[in-house]
Amino acid sequence: MANSQSEDLTTKMGFASKIQALHIKKFNWIINQQLDSLQNLFHDELHYIHSNGWKESKAEIFQDMASSKLRYDDIIVHSSDVRLIDSTAVVTGKGTFCVQMVGKPLEFKLYYTEVYVITNQGIKLISRHACKDSGL
Structure with a gap:
């Protein structure tokens, strides 16, 4: 039983590392407008909520990227943590x-x-919410 728990923990830690790397890659894809990669990552039911309360769907994000309404020049991650449930x-x-x-x-x-x-099509981002952080 202990060996099974150890294997489960190793698998979970590997999955958490994969999510952490994917979350960072996503920011690079957004900056470089790699729409094909984002298309594969974003769930069709994505809710992308900005710090001002502006909510976008998957389709709206791609429309705004195409029109340059919103363009990301740089994203610097100061800290991040992954929890698995x-x-x-x-x-x-x-x-x-x-x-x-x-x-x-x-x-x-x-x-x-x-x-x-995790879906039948792989790992998908289904929700994102941001708020202003006065502590940075």
Whole structure:
């Protein structure tokens, strides 16, 4: 039984590392507008909530990227943590987000939560919520 628990822990730790790496890659894909990679990662039912309460769907995110309404220039992750619950991973993190909103440069220090689920199509981001972090 102890060996089974050890194997389960090793598997969980490996999955947490995979989610952590994917969460960082996602930010690079957003900066570089790698839409095909984002298309594969984003769940069709994604809710992407910005720090000002603006909620976007998967389709709206891609529309805004295509029109340059919202462009990410840089994302610096200061800290992040992954928690696993069954087939769900919850990432909480803090970062600095440098964006252009309709051409106007802005910088936000944010605290964010991302929820990833395992589906038949692989790991998918289904929810993201951010709020301003005055502690950064």
